[in-house]
Amino acid sequence: MQATSLGVAVAISDLEPQPEPEPGPTLIGAMASAPMVVALDNPSGLDVTTGAAPGVVVSATATLTLALPKVGMSAAPQVGELFLADISVPPSVTTRFGESAPDFSAGPILALDSAR
Numbered sequence: 001m002q003a004t005s006l007g008v009a010v011a012i013s014d015l016e017p018q019p020e021p022e023p024g025p026t027l028i029g030a031m032a033s034a035p036m037v038v039a040l041d042n043p044s045g046l047d048v049t050t051g052a053a054p055g056v057v058v059s060a061t062a063t064l065t066l067a068l069p070k071v072g073m074s075a076a077p078q079v080g081e082l083f084l085a086d087i088s089v090p091p092s093v094t095t096r097f098g099e100s101a102p103d104f105s106a107g108p109i110l111a112l113d114s115a116r
Contacts, residue, residue, distance in 0.1 A: 039063040
């Protein structure tokens with residue numbers, strides 16, 4: 001059986017960049033052979049505040065980021081096509097970050113590539 005896509009999801013508990021172990025040969029091999037890599041929230045290893053790639057970073061075909069776009073993703077080539085998912089964050093929370101709430105009236109996922 002051959003995979004047609006690879007989803008990469010890493011749970012983080014802190015927004016501060018942390019040193020990450022080098023990805024194992026299985027992940028590197030899967031990324032190299034998969035015709036599509038989809039990152040959930042952000043490509044693993046990418047500093048989403050600055051867009052820096054301090055080490056090995058997953059290069060995604062597409063990234064589905066959650067709640068709000070991350071500042072450092074706008075120019076990072078490892079992000080691929082960028083989409084924003086509605087996870088029901090109240091507008092009162094997003095405005096605390098100086099952001100207007102995304103308009104999800106057309107659906108729960110927005111394509112953000114036109115803004116990049």
